[in-house]
Amino acid sequence: MQLPLVIDAVELSKVIDQPHVIVIDLSSEAHYETSHIPGAIRLEPTRMLCGQAPIPNKIASDAQLSELFSDAGITEASHVVVYDDQKGPWAGRFVWTMHCCNLFNVSFLNGHLDAWRLEGFPVEQTPHTPVPSSLTVSHQGTPLLADYSFIEKHVAQGDISIWDARALDEYQGTKVVNASKGGHIPTAKWLEWTDVLAHEAPALLLSPNAIKQQIVAAGLDTTKPIVTHCQTHRRSGLTYIAGLYAGIDDMRCYDGSWFEWGNLPNSAVEKSH
Template sequence: MLAVPDDLPLVVEPLQILPYLQAPNLIVVDLCSALRYQQGHLPGARWLDPKRTQRGTPPAPGLAPELLQLSQLFGELGHHQDAVYLVYDDEGGGWAGRFIWLLDLIGHKRMHYLNGGLPAWLDEGLPLSQELPAAHVRRAALTLCDAPSADCNYIKSRLHAEDLVIWDARSAAEYHSGHIPTAVHFEWTAGMDRERSLRIRVDISERLGALGITEDKQVITHCQTHHRSGFTYLLARSLNFPRIKAYPGSWAEWGSRADTPIES
């Protein structure tokens, strides 16, 4: 069995990762619906209910799960320090990108996103499986780091900093009904190429650059609950932005507080 090369990029193509699906340290995570997973998934993939990647409690349901829940979640996936993750969904990368953020949150280093997810895999005519991998019943020993995240108070303290870009990934209607001051709008699906099975647009760097979303800035991305902005976080990571953060509280938190300024 071939080992996953160390030099594979964060975003991989289906044919690029295919030879390594049987690698012993590869953990493939499917974040599609339960029905879609049952109908067929990448060989060896383990299903994870996307909702388990969120805390789910108001007023900020997009916060990361508590450490105990994360330990349970990663334990079920068979997490270990030498694991290489391959993550995908069937919506273009929202849930998969959020899982990439969780991996950053626990300080894990080796991870890949299947470009375009399940639609791209199917477009290449590659095989699916209905076999279920053996279950793991244990908890993983994890520690959390703050680097991938920004909270409400941090954003308020840096709102008008010249080196900060707040990236709002919601719809135009949501953005214009109220947004964080200075936020730049680029709706999450605008980064996907529908002619190429939801792969990341090849001109994404130029599109973001035209909006001032560039690698020299600290970029903080959000949506309503840090689901859609999972993809925009992934986009910035794929472009090697060194100071990308997600705001997991997102608009659900910001828009509900009395002490947060709002523009429309």
């Protein structure tokens, strides 16, 4: 059964009882304990991160991700549906992480638990512990991950487009968060991550056409690979999904994000007001 990248609550309700469908909740433990989609497995979202200095928000190691996916019971035959309680950033990053590991049977639940509730579908409080699998994955060589050297090289060549998903004051450099300098990557265009949402309660994405129009209006060049980032590649998890949903085939992510770029002594920075 082939499920879409972005799935709505009604679509999920029709397949949720299929044995190969795994629903993953990346919400806080407190939210998960209060209510979650029946059968959903909670994973701690920070397990997607390497957790090691100097840039702890970079993608986790192959060993870490193999353990994470195995703990969730994921196999190559599984189809994962993921949601969170933060309007989509963690869920988007989870999809990106699976894609980096050549696991493409994964869907983003549009509207998350709020949309599920609004449709009148049941929730539960019972925690679920899956039967672990023995999945081994690798993200080595994935084209979906853009690192500092890749961005520096291709910005100079003018053959990529950079999507900065942070708040405007971060992009402009008037607000500096956990960095030695503020501003943005040269040539980067600003489109805040929440701008791809139609509304936030529930956090539903705009239509693909509307997102595409926003991307073009922001000055991003859809004929080139688009590299999206934020401060720690959490918010840009959502913009990765939004770009794919809008029909952009070549979406990539800079997992180091501004936490890395803004702390490197020789990184080039632009500011605008």
